[in-house]
Amino acid sequence: MSDLLKLLWLPTLQTLLMVSVSTAFSAVGGAVFGILLVVTQPNGVKAAPVLHKALSAAVNIGRSLPFIILMVAITPLTRMIAGSAIGVTAAMVPLTIGAIPFVARLFENALQEVDRGAIEAAQIMGATPWQIVRKVYLPEALPAMIRALTVATVTLIGYSAMAGAVGGGGLGDLAIRCGYQGFRLDVMIATVALMIALIQILQWGGDHLALRIQRGRPIVALRPGKALVRWSAAFAVLLLVVGVYCVHSELHRPKPLRVGVNPIPHGEILQFLQPELKRQGVDLQIVYFTDYVQPNLALAAGDLDANYFQHCPFLEIFNRNHGTHIVAVANVHIEPLGLYPGRVRSLAALADGAQIGVPNDPVNLGRALMVLQSAGLLKLRAGVSINATQQDIAENPKHLHIRELEAAQLPRSLPDLDAAIINTNYALTIGLAPLHDALYLEHSDSPYANLLATTPDKVHDPRLAKLIVALHSEATRQFILNKYKGAVLPAM
C-alpha cells in the first residue's frame, strides 16, 4: 500500500501542476479569442467580418490538430518558452496551446448566451465596445464561462495523460507505463480511481462556484463588479506566480545527469545505481519514455545528457534517418529476442501456416526475421541482415504467416498467435522467464547489446564516466544476473 502511495504521489502532483497552470493560461488566451470572436461577428458590437472569419478559421485549425501531434509539432516553441522540450514545465506549453482554441469556442458560446437586449441597452447608453465587454459581456457570462472552464479543465486532465510522451509524467502516464505496460493492475485501478475523484471534485467545485455567482452574491456594494474583478485578478496572478516559479525552479535546479530510458530493465538498472552515484556526487535523473524515438530526439536536442534504451543497429539507422550524431559510449546489457509460445507449446508443434507475431518497427523486424532464420524456420535472401523485411524471405517451408505488431502489444496478443518474437523487456512484464519459457532464444553473441549513448559534446562529461564505471561494476553485474535470472545478460 505504501509502495502504491509512493508511486502515486509524484504523478498526482505533476498532473495537478500541469493541469492548473495550463488551465490558467488557456483561460486567459481563450478569453481573448472568445471575446474577439463575439465582438467581431457580423452583428457584433465591433463588427469586423474578415477578422472574424480569420479568427474562426484559426480556432478551427487549432481544434482539429490531434493533441499528440500538436505536442510534437511545437517542440521548438516549447523549448523557447519552457527552456526544455521535456519535463513537466515543457508539457504545460502544448497543453495550454492545445486548450486555447477549445476554451475560446466554449467562451464564445457562453458570451453568445448573454441577453442581446442587455447589450443593446448598453449600446443605447452610449457604451464603447470595450465598455460593453467589461461591463456587460464578461460579468453576465461569468457563470457560464466558469462552467465552460470546468469542462476544459476536465479535458486537460485527459490531454495530460499524453504528457508522458515528453517525460511530463502525471497520472495518465503512470497508468499507461506502470499500470498497463507494467501489468500492475493495482496501479491502474488506483490511478483511474484517483482521476475519477479528481474530476468529480473539479466538476462539483465548478458547478458550485458558478451557482454562487449566479445567485445572490453577498456583496452589498454599489458596484459589485469591482470586487469580482479584484478576486479574479488575484487568482490569475497567483496561478501566474506558480507557473513562473515552476519554470524557474526547473531551470535553476542543480544540474542533474538526465538519462532517458525505457522502464524495464533499463530504468530498473539505473535505479539500482542511483544511491551509489549519489554518494559520488552525481544526481542521476531517470527520465522514462515508452517509445523508441523521443529519447533520441530529446538527447539530440540537449534535453537529455544520455540515453540507454537502444542497440547499435537501431542507433545507426536513427542517425542516418534523422541526421543526428548520437554516439555509443558503453555497452551495458543484452536482451535476447525470444520466440515465445502462444497457442502452440513447442517449436516442433508449429503447424503449416502457423501465425507468428513479430515487432513491426524496422530494426526489430529485421532482427526478428534473423532469429527465425537461425531457429531454422525460414531462410532469408543472401546478403540481407538487419534491414530484412518479409519481402526478403527466400524460403518459408512451413508457410508461416508473419504478423507485424507494435512491440509493446505483442505480449497481449500471444493468445491470438501461435508464437511470437518478443523483446525481453516486454516479455518480462508478463512474467515470462526467457531461459525457461522461450521456444527459441537469440544467441548471446548478438550485435544487439543495449548501450549508453550521448552526443559528441558530452562524451567527456565526468559524470558520464562515473555512470559507465558504475554500470560495469561487479555489483551491477550481480544485480542484473540475480534480478533477471539470465534473461538479461551483462554485456561485459
Place this chain on the structure above:
Amino acid sequence: MTLQQIAVDTEEPVVTLHSVSKLYQSGGSTRQALKQVNLTVRRGTIQGIIGFSGAGKSTLLRCISRLETPNEGQVLVDGADLAQMTGEQLRSARRRIGVVFQQFHLLQSRTVAGNIALPLEIAGVSDSAIHERVKELLCWFGLEEHAAHYPSQLSGGQQQRVAIARALAAKPAVLLSDEPTSALDSETTSVVLELLRRVRDELGVTILLITHEIQAVRSICDRVAVLEAGRIVEEGPVDQVFLRPQSSAARRLIGNAVDFSHVISYIGTPTEHANSIFCRLLFRGPGATSPVLSEITRRTHARVNILNAEIGKLDQSAYGLMLVEICGDRDARDSSLRILAECNVEADLVDPWKELAEDNGAGSEKQGIEA
C-alpha cells in the same frame, strides 16, 4: 421633488422624424418596414405609437435609438440627427435617449443599484456623483429596500421600475418605452403606467410609448400615432383618435370597432331593413348619463335596437359608444336624430354591409393582435 428641471414647453419638439424609411433585405427579397414616417414628439408629452405586431413599431424605435440605420430620412433627437452620426459623436448623442424594454433587459450580474449606476459609469461620471444620483433615483422610485437585491429576486413590476430608473439615470431628453407593460399583469400594468405619468409630470421627461395595448394609450398618452404596415395612418390627440377614429386600423386597434360580420349574421340582408338607419352613438360629458334611448321611444314611434354597446373611462371621464338600429318611418327617424342632437350625443350614420366589406379589405393586411 425636483430631480430634473421641469421645462415644459410643449411646442418644442424633442424627437422629430422626417420621412424615415427602412428596408430589410434578406436574400433576394426586400421588405419595407417603415415607409416615409413623419412624426414630431413635443417636449413634456407622452406620445403613444400603437399598431398590430409587424406594423413596424419596434423598427421605428430601433431607428430612433440608432440600433438600426434608416435608409432615408432624418431622426432628430434634441436637434441632432442621429442617422448621420458614428463613433464617439453617436455615443454621446445616444446618452440623450433612455430606453425601457418589454423584457426589462437588466444585468443579472448587478444589483438594483448597480444596474441604475450602469449608464452613469458608461458616461464616465465620478464615483461620488454616481452614488448621489443612484441614491436619489432609488428614493424617487421607492426602491431603497431593494438596492442590494439582484433582478432575479424581484417581481416583474419591480424589475420594470428598476429599468425605468436606469433609463433615466443619465437624464435623457426622451424615454423610449418599447411595450413596457406587455410582460406584466393588469394590476402591475396600471402601477407602471402611473409611474410613467409621474415621470412626465414630475420630472418633465418626454416619453415615446410603443404598445399594442389600447389600455396603456388610453390611460396616459397625450397624443397617439397609429402605425400600420410601416406607415402612420392616423395621428392626433388621444381622445380624438380614440373616439372618432378615421382609419380602419385605428378602429380595429381601439377595439370598439364593431364586429360587423357578427352584427350582420343576426340582422340579415339590407332589404330586410329598408326602413332602418344604423347609427354609431358617442356619449360624452353630461349626455353620457342621460337616458337618451328611452327618450326616443317615448317621443317617437321609432323602435330602437341596440346592436353593440360599450361604456368606459377616458382620461378620467366616462364615455359610451353604441351601435343602434333605429326603425320607423322617415319622420320617426328624423326626430330620433334630432333628439340625439338635443342631448349632445354624437351620431354618425353607418352602413353595416359597407363597413363589413371595408373591414374585410383591410383585414387582409392585418397580421393579428399580439397576445
